């Protein structure tokens with residue numbers, strides 16, 4: 263029989279598990295605290311759990327963890343990239359970034375990705391599988407333990423499409439947000455999606471206080487289709503409709519990510535087109551100088567072009583920033599490091 267990974271269960275699920283074993287619900291809470299607050303890895307370390315129950319748990323449960331396979335520290339800005347090995351030997355990557363407003367960990371949500379964006383290294387080998395909940399919390403716990411740093415923000419912007427693994431993402435948020443665990447506020451958690459519309463509606467109805475980031479990367483469908491296959495399924499009009507619904511339900515500002523690619527999506531007329539579409543919307547635009555990957559011939563826009571694009575969006579009254587490049591000496595863009603590692607093997 264496959265053992266239950268108790269590190270993937272929310273407090274409520276742990277309570278239910280305890281009750282199903284004929285135990286009191288509060289044992290579930292105690293177990294949760296051992297795993298997510300005290301970060302123990304062995305059931306025997308749960309010293310306030312009676313020995314008999316621990317024996318029972320050891321027979322049917324396990325606490326899944328991941329191991330650090332490799333680690334790279336940027337000499338430029340201390341950004342640290344981790345390659346983790348999962349129990350089934352799959353490899354994933356996460357990044358620790360130091361910002362003025364707090365240390366941020368970028369985690370992966372899937373092994374690989376099936377979305378096929380033209381500029382992205384994560385998708386080149388396709389989707390292998392979804393990450394479990396504990397494989398997502400584990401990225402944060404391991405980085406915290408290894409770096410001895412306080413982690414204040416989480417962005418789910420690593421490899422994978424989080425809304426394609428939404429059940430696990432919701433449990434992940436529940437756990438990482440819990441005052442009995444890491445206690446990271448929802449407002450300090452960002453989920454980035456390429457725009458799975460039905461899932462945006464579903465998420466909106468959950469009324470969470472997380473930040474939703476939508477990868478737009480184009481000002482019209484024609485350009486978007488060239489670089490993002492998902493644009494063939496959903497139009498930008500449908501996407502914006504879903505975003506408006508999300509804002510209405512949650513009262514939260516949406517972030518639009520726009521990776522500027524030389525001669526593809528960076529013309530001034532596109533900035534105007536986008537400015538007109540976003541004017542008046544509760545949103546923020548994050549312009550990202552694209553990280554070139556060797557598997558694609560898409561190139562980074564020139565810095566003057568980026569500045570112009572920025573100024574035009576500003577002229578429409580749109581809150582806009584240009585993302586600072588971090589860890590450029592350590593292949594820190596989405597999926598690059600894992601790919602390099604797998605190539606070497």
Ligand code: SAH
Nearest residue numbers: 382419422423454455456477519552553596
């Ligand atoms: N699948 C989700 C989250 C993972 S990608 C999404 O599409 O949003 C996180 C962000 O990194 C997305 O905005 C994605 O488009 C961007 N990205 C991927 N590869 C990149 C690259 N080479 N350079 C710049 N941004 C990239």
